[in-house]
Amino acid sequence: MRIMAFDYGTKRIGIAVTDPLQIIATGLDTVHPMYIVDYLKTYLKTEQVERFIVGEPKQMDNTPSQSAIHVKGFVGLLKKTFPEVPIEMLDERFTSKMASATIAQSGMNKKGRQNKELVDTISAVILLQSWMAKAY
Template identity: 40%
Template sequence: MRILAIDYGSKKCGIAATDPLQLIAQGLETVPTHRLFDWLETYLQAEEVSDLVIGESLQLDGTDNPIQAEILGFERKFRKRYPNIQLHRQDEFHTSRRARESMLAMGLKKKDRRDKQRVDRIAAALILQDFMETRG
């Protein structure tokens, strides 16, 4: 079974998944937030998923970001639709910055590093990788 991760945003969400053995995290897609459940429905029909990790978005002082209310609403709907998939939160502090740094290290051109969808996918993969490292 795979683990999915979402870098949740008010306009779009980066999505990452593990391989079936849960060894490698890989960015999959960036999906408009209003289409996220449609995307999940299609994906979950094709793949077995045991867990979903959602980035925990906090301010520097540890208080919730305004997006937290949207994330909580998403989680409620997700739990109702998919009660057999475990939900987890993972700190997403600096994942977008780390994504840009990794793109620079990969030698991507400036234009490619500015591609927000690519940044979102890589950020989701980093959230997933962090989750995998902290749980086991």
Template identity: 45%
Template structure:
């Protein structure tokens, strides 16, 4: 098997998470400036066997797409050109940032660390990926 990579795509930063090769556990990787995401992905895909990327689908409570979706679709188009052999999946990312903030606060991190947006993005990507894995197993 190969890894699944998740991206919590944002205008400024992208949080990233990946599974193990058995696709059992989702782990946070890092947060990368959005302008550098393809540099990171090219290196990561060279060094790791990635079969799928999961990208958050930003919707509100009514199911309407967030304005960032236009940027995400542009990213996906370029990703498919650069990595034609890697499947792209979308997964609802509602509440992941709020859940990430909650989990970070429960972890005992100090206030400054809890408010670090990069950490929230990385944990959000991990939540997206873990939820994706759980739905895939059903």
């Protein structure tokens, strides 16, 4: 079964998943929050997901950031819609900066580097990789 991670934003949600053996984390997609439930229902019809990992936005002093209230609402929606899938929160500080740095190092052109959807998806991959490093 796969593990799925979310980098939640009010405009886009970056999504990453593991392979079924939970060895490799891969960017899956970026979805508008309004469509996430339908997207996940469709995905879960064909793939088994063992657990959801959701990025927890924190400030440098470890207190919740301003976007934490939106993430809390998203987690509530996941729990209500997919009660059979456990959810874990994971500190997401620096994932967007790390994603931007990864994209910059890739040699991608300026237009590609400014693609916010790509940043969100790679942020979800970094989040998932961090969870995998702790879990295994």
